[in-house]
Amino acid sequence: MSEQGFPGKLVQALGADTVITDPSEIEPWLTDWRGVYRGRAQAVVRPSTTQQVAECLRLCNDHRVPVVPRGGNTGLCGGATPDSSPANVVLSLDRMNRIRSIDTIANTLVADAGCILGNLRRAAHEAGRMLPLSLAAEDSSQIGGNLATNAGGVNVLRYGMARELALGIEAVLPNGEIFNGLQTLRKDNTGYDLKQLFIGSEGTLGVITGVALKLHPLMQVRAVVLAAVESPRKALELLRLVYGACGPRLQAFEFFTDECLGLVLQHVEGAQQPFAQRHGGYVLIELADTADEQALQALLEDVIGRALEEELCADAVVSATLAQLESLWRLREEISEAQRADGPHLKHDISLPIEQIPAFMASAEQRVRSVAPECRLFVFGHFGDGNLHYNVSRPAGADRDWAARCEGPVAEAVFAEVARYGGSISAEHGIGQLKRHAFHHHKDPMHIRLMLQIKQVFDPNGIMNPGKLL
Ligand SMILES: Cc1cc2nc3c(=O)[nH]c(=O)nc-3n(C[C@H](O)[C@H](O)[C@H](O)COP(=O)(O)OP(=O)(O)OC[C@H]3O[C@@H](n4cnc5c(N)ncnc54)[C@H](O)[C@@H]3O)c2cc1C
CATH class of the missing domain: 3.30.43.10 (Uridine Diphospho-n-acetylenolpyruvylglucosamine Reductase, domain 2)
Structure with missing residues (x-):
């Protein structure tokens, strides 16, 4: 038929x-x-x-x-x-999954937008280079989606967000015209950088069909430590110390509270308690370099030794083997999955000026508890980037409607504190449908007006992804 x-x-x-x-x-x-x-x-x-x-x-x-x-x-x-x-x-875009080229002199990778991020990372690795964009969903998310959301992930501290890795974009405009910005030039100062408009646009301006990305030297050696910290303030001081000592070798500085660890231990098979006793929070630090494993390990041990002496951390496990390194990373990476197993939770992916994180965490908790007294808080994230996943779960024994009832007041409480400390209501995940209301409430009206005018230029009939972002 x-x-x-x-x-x-x-x-x-x-x-x-x-x-x-x-x-x-x-x-x-x-x-x-x-x-x-x-x-x-x-x-x-x-x-x-x-x-x-x-x-x-x-x-x-x-x-x-x-x-x-x-x-x-x-x-x-x-x-x-x-x-x-x-x-x-x-x-x-799932059928558009072809790698178009990898160039190890210019250090670039050009691919269809539907390529799975993990596959691109593996292809770069096989070519002796690194595509630094890395996130827990990398074996499902596509590079086009990563750019459309300006994804971050675990290596932002050293390499920046997806935006900073993009050299060029090919996209189709709503009227069917092809925007050919798929260049690999490092330098192009010819006016407005139009590709940047598609990055973070969440599918509202057109469809990204091809991407050109920067590659970096392959980090051959890694060293990881999990440090127990008693407070976010200590984590901040630890960051200052580690960055000063390790500079660009600092690849990741991730934080999670003890509540997050508890959830992973409860829900993730094989996850192991890292310390003899529990602590207030944990920082996972990764250093990476192109060569000399011993020197890297010695640097990490030295800086952690100083941190223990100065009481910035209470205890620390330095990975001795690759298996141990991976199992330490799992404690951080499995938090989202553990939360999914735990049941409904209210997610807030926020960023703050880093030095404000401790004050924010204290006052946000107070404010959230004033609207959802018995809630459970799961706070973790890319601390070194000022990015927290501030997730709020229903108390044990709460009725099924808890999330629906508390969603609005809890988000308002979190976002009001974010605004108070000069942060952003969306650090990584974008706006979509979830944060549209809050976006319009908290974003400077002039920014929104300019965005609407840009939208009008690209998509005058408003066919692209209605009901999202704008
Ligand atoms: C377990 C887990 C961990 C995560 N960790 C992180 C993290 O650390 N950092 C982070 O930034 N995000 C993270 N995310 C969120 C998510 O992985 C990212 O937002 C990712 O970039 C989305 O890519 P996707 O291909 O799945 O896009 P989709 O979910 O399919 O789409 C996302 C948005 O992009 C638009 N879009 C998709 N493809 C295109 C295209 N080709 N052209 C135009 N618009 C398009 C869609 O319309 C939509 O608005 C995580 C998600 C999960 C489930």
């Missing part, structure tokens, strides 16, 4: 094997990774080429059909989930 209506036009233009219209087959594309959001769509399109993306967008634009770009669906703000309109078309 031939397809009717708009899906029929998509099939005609792109071929039946590129367009899914059967409602039961569309079903998996309608929810987000956490299962919090659910939407509707009349079709899912899975193009294999930039030309097919262009054809799809041109058709959708001509018929004013909303388009929801979809990467690996690991975003935590509902950005890749369609809204409740039955007219939506979900445009998945």
Whole structure:
């Protein structure tokens, strides 16, 4: 039976094997990774080429059909989930997964936007280089999604966010025009850097189809320590000491509270208690270098020795083997999974001026408890970047409606404290559907006005990812 209506036009233009219209087959594309959001769509399109993306967008634009770009669906703000309109078309990049080139002289990698981040990291590694963008969802998230959300991850401290790793972007505009900014130049001072507009745009300006990224030298040797700290203030002092002593070798400085460790020990198979006794919080520090493992290990041991002497940390485990290094990292990386196993929680991915973190943590807890007295707090994150995942869970024995009832007041409490300390309500994950209200409440109205004007230039018919960000 031939397809009717708009899906029929998509099939005609792109071929039946590129367009899914059967409602039961569309079903998996309608929810987000956490299962919090659910939407509707009349079709899912899975193009294999930039030309097919262009054809799809041109058709959708001509018929004013909303388009929801979809990467690996690991975003935590509902950005890749369609809204409740039955007219939506979900445009998945999963078939655009070709590495176009790797250059080990210019140190660049060019790839389709649908490539899985972990695969790109492995390909760079095989070529003797490093793609530093790394996050717990790297084996599902796509590089196009990483740029559309300006992802961060565990190496921001040394290499910056996704934005700082991007040299060029190819994208399709809503009218089907191809923006060819896929260059690998390190220097190009010819006016506005338009590719930057697509980075962090969450699919609201067009569809990223290709990316050119910077590569870095492969870090051949790593050394990791897990340090027990009694307070965020001590973690701050530890950061000052370690950065001063290790400079650019400092690759990661991650923090988590004892409550987070407890959750990982409870829910993650094989996770082991790292210290004889529990402490207020923990800092995971990684140093990395291109060569000389012994020197790196000695540097780490020396700096941790000083930290213990100066009582910046109460105890420390330095990894002696790769297996130990990985099991220390698991304690940090499995926190999100452990939270998922624990049940519903209210996530707040925020950033602060680093020196304000201790004061923020004290006053935010007070304020949150004033609206959700018995809640459980799970605070962890990329401390060295001033980025905290400030997650709030329901108390033991609370009724099922707890999250729905507390979501608004808790977010308001957290974001008010973020504003008070000069931070941002979204450090890494973007705005999506989740933070739209808060974004409009807390962002400078002039910034929003300029964003709306840019949106109008790229997407005058408003077909790109409606209901997200703006
Ligand atoms: C366990 C876990 C850990 C995580 N850790 C981190 C972390 O440390 N740091 C971090 O930054 N994030 C983290 N995230 C969030 C998530 O992985 C990132 O936001 C990631 O960059 C999303 O990529 P994706 O391909 O899954 O995008 P999706 O979830 O599919 O989409 C995200 C947004 O980008 C848009 N989009 C996707 N692809 C394109 C494209 N090609 N062109 C235009 N728009 C597009 C979508 O419309 C949507 O608005 C984590 C998520 C999980 C589940």
